[in-house]
Amino acid sequence: MRVQQQTAGENGGIASRTSRTKTHKRRRIRYGRLSAALVLLALIITGLTYAFIGMTHWIKGYVAPPPIAAIEQPTKLGMIEMTPDVKEEPARFQGQVRKLAYITFDDGPSEYTEQLLDILKEHEAKATFFMIGRQLNQHKSAVERLVQEGSYPGLHSMTHNYNTLYKSGSSANFVKEFKKEQKMVQDLIGFTPHLIRAPYGSSPQIGESFRGDIAAAGFKMWDWTTDSLDWNLPGQPDKIVARVRKSVHRDKEVILMHEREQTVQALPRILKLLEDRGYEFEVYDPNAHWTANFSGDTRL
Numbered sequence: 040m041r042v043q044q045q046t047a048g049e050n051g052g053i054a055s056r057t058s059r060t061k062t063h064k065r066r067r068i069r070y071g072r073l074s075a076a077l078v079l080l081a082l083i084i085t086g087l088t089y090a091f092i093g094m095t096h097w098i099k100g101y102v103a104p105p106p107i108a109a110i111e112q113p114t115k116l117g118m119i120e121m122t123p124d125v126k127e128e129p130a131r132f133q134g135q136v137r138k139l140a141y142i143t144f145d146d147g148p149s150e151y152t153e154q155l156l157d158i159l160k161e162h163e164a165k166a167t168f169f170m171i172g173r174q175l176n177q178h179k180s181a182v183e184r185l186v187q188e189g190s191y192p193g194l195h196s197m198t199h200n201y202n203t204l205y206k207s208g209s210s211a212n213f214v215k216e217f218k219k220e221q222k223m224v225q226d227l228i229g230f231t232p233h234l235i236r237a238p239y240g241s242s243p244q245i246g247e248s249f250r251g252d253i254a255a256a257g258f259k260m261w262d263w264t265t266d267s268l269d270w271n272l273p274g275q276p277d278k279i280v281a282r283v284r285k286s287v288h289r290d291k292e293v294i295l296m297h298e299r300e301q302t303v304q305a306l307p308r309i310l311k312l313l314e315d316r317g318y319e320f321e322v323y324d325p326n327a328h329w330t331a332n333f334s335g336d337t338r339l
């Protein structure tokens with residue numbers, strides 16, 4: 040009976056006044072239910088869309104590659120291919136990634152070592168010195184002082200002679216020189232350094248098996264990320280400062296400098312610009328070693 044009335048009403052046919060009013064009521068109810076259902080459906084769709092967008096962002100956060108700026112290509116001399124260490128959390132302090140500058144001085148100890156130490160002291164900075172073995176005895180007190188003041192006595196071979204170290208292609212002379220120098224430093228200051236820097240850098244003259252021999256001898260090897268080119272800029276400290284200013288941008292910078300007069304002149308401004316850029320000065324720490332060689336060889 041109800042069904043019939045309803046059908047009649049919907050067809051707009053011959054229904055009585057009473058039944059027409061009832062039909063209108065039912066229609067209102069049905070339209071009401073329909074719009075409620077539509078609103079609910081719209082809400083569900085919106086909800087699902089938001090959930091989907093949220094999910095993609097969440098997934099992106101996990102699988103998206105790092106921004107291009109974070110992938111540094113070793114395009115020029117002095118650029119290290121930084122090997123991302125998945126185990127290593129970025130060093131954070133109060134929510135900010137710490138920017139660390141490792142100042143390094145090659146080819147000492149020399150008549151300039153003490154002056155460099157004086158400037159470092161003014162900035163509460165320490166440095167990593169890569170020293171030449173045959174110069175150690177002439178500057179004993181400078182070596183003792185740099186270690187006392189917290190700098191690291193790194194090794195840079197006995198002779199610094201390209202032909203002796205590399206020409207044969209064998210690692211024999213290289214390893215022998217570094218072992219000899221290591222023993223000298225040990226006898227001099229009672230500390231055994233393991234970090235070396237290859238004269239002229241590790242690339243291209245040091246290949247994979249050569250690097251394996253260095254690692255097997257118990258050494259670690261650092262190149263650099265920023266080359267100040269200071270050795271080639273005598274009398275031009277401004278250019279050395281400009282060169283460093285242009286190059287530094289990484290969270291960890293290993294800055295190559297040498298014990299030269301122009302470097303002594305440029306150093307105060309270099310330390311100042313690094314401070315202004317938010318860098319903290321770090322010295323090599325054997326207990327917190329990280330890979331910094333041109334080949335990204337994690338054995339070293």
Ligand SMILES: [Zn+2]
Nearest residue numbers: 145146238239
């Ligand atoms: Zn050198």
